[in-house]
Each structure stands twice: as structure tokens, then as C-alpha cells.
Amino acid sequence: MPTVDVAYLGATSGKDDREIERRERIANELVNANVTYLSVESGPLSVESGVEKVWAAAELLPLVDRHRDDFDAFVVGCFAEPGVRPLRELTEKPVLATAAPTLHTAALLGTRFSLLTILDATVPTAREQVHERHLSDRLASIRVVDAPVLDVDHDSESLVDRMRETGRLAVEEDGAEVLVPGCASLSFVQAHDRLTESLGVPFLDPVRIALATAELWAHHGVSHSPLAYPPAPREKLDGLLG
Numbered sequence: 243m244p245t246v247d248v249a250y251l252g253a254t255s256g257k258d259d260r261e262i263e264r265r266e267r268i269a270n271e272l273v274n275a276n277v278t279y280l281s282v283e284s285g286p287l288s289v290e291s292g293v294e295k296v297w298a299a300a301e302l303l304p305l306v307d308r309h310r311d312d313f314d315a316f317v318v319g320c321f322a323e324p325g326v327r328p329l330r331e332l333t334e335k336p337v338l339a340t341a342a343p344t345l346h347t348a349a350l351l352g353t354r355f356s357l358l359t360i361l362d363a364t365v366p367t368a369r370e371q372v373h374e375r376h377l378s379d380r381l382a383s384i385r386v387v388d389a390p391v392l393d394v395d396h397d398s399e400s401l402v403d404r405m406r407e408t409g410r411l412a413v414e415e416d417g418a419e420v421l422v423p424g425c426a427s428l429s430f431v432q433a434h435d436r437l438t439e440s441l442g443v444p445f446l447d448p449v450r451i452a453l454a455t456a457e458l459w460a461h462h463g464v465s466h467s468p469l470a471y472p473p474a475p476r477e478k479l480d481g482l483l484g
Contacts, residue, residue, distance in 0.1 A: 245274060245275060245276055246275045246276070246314040246315065246457055246460040246461055247275065247276045247278070247312070247313045247314050247315075248273075248275045248276070248277050248278070248313060248314065248315045248316070248317060248453060248456050248457060248460065249277075249278050249279075249280050249306075249309060249312070249313040249315070249316045249317070250265070250266070250269050250277050250278070250279050250280070250317050250319050250449075250453065251280050251281075251282075251302055251305065251306070251316060251317060251318050251319055252265075252279060252280065252281035252282060252319050253282065253285070253286075253289060253298040253301075253302060253318055253319055253320040253324050253325075254282070254285060254286055254287055254288055254289060254298060254320070254391075255281070255282055255283065255284050255285045255286070255287060255301075256287045257281060262279050262281055263279075264430075265279055265319075265430055266278065266279035268430060268432060268449075269449065269453060272447070272449065272450040272453055272454070273450070273453045273454050273457050274457065275314075275315075275453065275456070275457040275460075277453060278313070279319075280305060280309065282298070282301040282302060282305055283301075284301060285297055285298050285300075285301035286298055287391075288390070288391035289320050289322045289324060289391075290360070290361060290363060290364055290390070290391060291363065292367070295322050295324045295367075296324070298320065298322075298324035298325065299324040299325030299328065299329075300325075300482075302318065302324060302325045302329060303325060303328060303329065303332065303482060303483065304482065304483050304484060306329050306332060306333060306337070307332050307333075307483045310332065310333045310335065313335065314335060314336075314460035315335055315336040315337070315338070315456035315457070315459060315460040316329065316333070316335060316336070316337045316338070316456070317337075317338050317339065317340070317452045317453055317456050318337070318338070318339035318340070319339075319340065319426050319449070320339060320340070320426055321339070321340050321341045321371075321424045321425050321426055321448060322339075322341070322364075322367060322371075323339035323340070323341050323342065323371070324339075326338070326339050326342075327471065328474070330466045330471040331471050331472065331473055331474040332473075332474060332483075334465055334468075335460075335465060336456055336459040336460055336464065336465045336466070337466065338452050338455055338456050338459075339452065340426055340429070340448035340449060340451070340452040341371050341424070341448065342371075342375060343448075343451050343452050343455040344422055344446050344448040344451045344452065345357075345371070345372060345375050345377055345422065346375065346377070347446060347451055348380075348420040348422050348444075348446060349377050349380045351419075351420045351444050351446075352418075352419030352420040352443070352444070353380065353419060354380055354381070354382040354416075354417055354418055354419050354420075355380060355381065355382060355418055355419065355420040355421065355422055356381070356382045356383045356384065356385055356409070356412035356413075356416055356418035356420075356421055356422070357372065357381065357383075357384045357385070357422050357424045358384075358385050358386075358387050358405060358408050358409060358412070358421060358422065358423045358424060358428070359384055359385070359386055359387070359424040359425070360386070360387055360388070360389045360390065360391065360424065360425045360427075360428065361386060361388065361389075361390060362386055364424070365384050365386065368384050368424050369381075369384060372384075382412065382416040382417050382418040382419075383412050383416035383418065384424075385408045385409075385411060385412050385416075386408070387401075387404050387405055387408050387423075387428070388404065389401060389404065389425070389427075389428065391425065391427050398431075401428075401431060402431065402433045402436070402437070405423065405428065405431075405433065405437060405445075406437055406440060406441065409421045409437060409441050409443075409445060410441060413441060413442075413443055418443065419443055420443055420444045420446065421437070421441065421443060421444065421445045421446065422446050422448065423445070423446070423447075423448065424448075426448065426449060429447055429448050429449040429450075430449065432447075434446065434447040434450075
């Protein structure tokens with residue numbers, strides 16, 4: 243099959259060129275698709291609140307519209323999934339984020355999973371995401387790693403140790419059989435294989451799963467239903483899209 247082109251959408255601003263290049267390199271190592279990292283030019287520095295989620299979504303809309311003919315699929319690089327529904331109203335191409343495919347994968351791999359979120363403040367959003375996927379009865383727990391996005395050091399062994407200890411508690415005390423890190427920045431630490439081995443249960447990589455799903459859909463011509471996501475009236479969107 244021909245190689246597909248996937249845009250990985252950075253939903254936050256402020257990352258330097260070296261970090262963007264690092265994430266793009268990792269993304270291309272995870273799948274066979276050609277992955278390009280596209281970053282918003284302005285917007286929140288992180289998505290840790292509802293306000294930041296809406297702000298990120300507003301910045302992503304013109305970005306995807308400008309590139310709607312350049313890629314075979316789009317992945318929103320944020321577990322909070324800002325803008326997925328309106329983005330699907332702007333393009334017929336597949337649009338995914340990292341949460342939905344990972345949560346459904348977790349439900350396929352075990353009977354109960356735990357979500358490791360970054361802050362106490364993001365627990366309600368994480369619980370809402372699980373509920374929206376009709377997976378609440380499969381949720382063993384939501385545990386907090388205590389890792390604000392702007393403080394995440396991708397070379398930090400102490401962060402890996404915190405994820406390991408938080409995951410251990412979810413397995414031993416909450417009955418989790420699968421673990422899901424609820425943040426793209428945690429995914430880019432790329433410690434999933436080590437954590438799976440040490441904890442004895444799948445520790446999923448949302449970035450890998452989202453990119454692989456986007457690649458699969460694009461290869462097979464699968465995308466969202468226009469009945470579920472009717473195209474937006476573009477003649478009314480000049481003020482947003484330009």
C-alpha cells in the first residue's frame with residue numbers, strides 16, 4: 243500500500259524548533275506514515291483547563307483548513323481532544339485525537355483500565371472523556387501523576403518513576419489491567435515499553451495508537467460520517483478561517 247501523509251497537530255504554542263523536530267522524529271519512528279508536525283502559531287502553552295481547550299480548538303481550525311488538501315489524515319496532539327468535532331466539519335479527511343482510540347484500545351485489552359492524568363485539576367475532564375466513550379463501567383480509577391505539562395522533562399527518570407509508582411498503585415489497589423497515560427507530553431517521554439515490562443500490564447502509548455489509527459483509516463478510505471458531522475457553512479466562516 244502507498245505511504246500516507248499524516249499531520250500531527252501541536253495544539254499548544256511555545257515549543258522551540260528542537261522540541262518540534264524531536265516530536266516529529268519520534269512520530270515517524272512509531273508508524274510507517276509520513277508524519278509532519280504542524281504547530282499552532284499562537285494559543286495556550288498547555289491544555290489543562292476548559293478555557294485552554296476552547297482556545298486551542300479555535301487556533302487549530304484555521305491551521306487544518308489551510309492544510310486540508312495537503313494530508314491524508316490529521317491527529318490532534320492533545321489528550322483533551324480540543325476541536326475534534328468542529329475540525330471534522332471542515333474536512334472529509336480523518337481527524338482523530340489521542341484519547342478516544344486509546345481508551346477504546348484499553349477496553350479491548352482488558353476488562354478494567356486506569357487513566358493516569360497529570361493534575362488534580364484535569365481529573366474531571368478525564369472522567370468526562372471516559373463517560374463520553376461509554377466506558378465508565380470499565381474504568382478502574384483515575385490516578386494523578388502530578389506533572390504539569392510545562393514542567394515535563396522528557397529525559398527525567400524521576401518522571402518515569404512517578405508514572406511507574408502511580409501505575410503500580412492503580413494495578414495493585416484499584417484492579418487496573420491496562421494503564422493509559424492521559425497526556426501527549428507524557429507519551430513523548432516514550433517509556434511505555436519499559437513500564438509495560440516492569441508493571442506486567444499494557445502501558446499504552448496514545449500518540450502511537452492515534453497515529454496508527456489515522457494511518458489505517460487513511461489507507462482504507464475510512465473517515466467520519468457526514469451525517470454525524472455535517473459540513474460547516476463555509477460562507478459564514480470568513481472571520482475565522484480568512
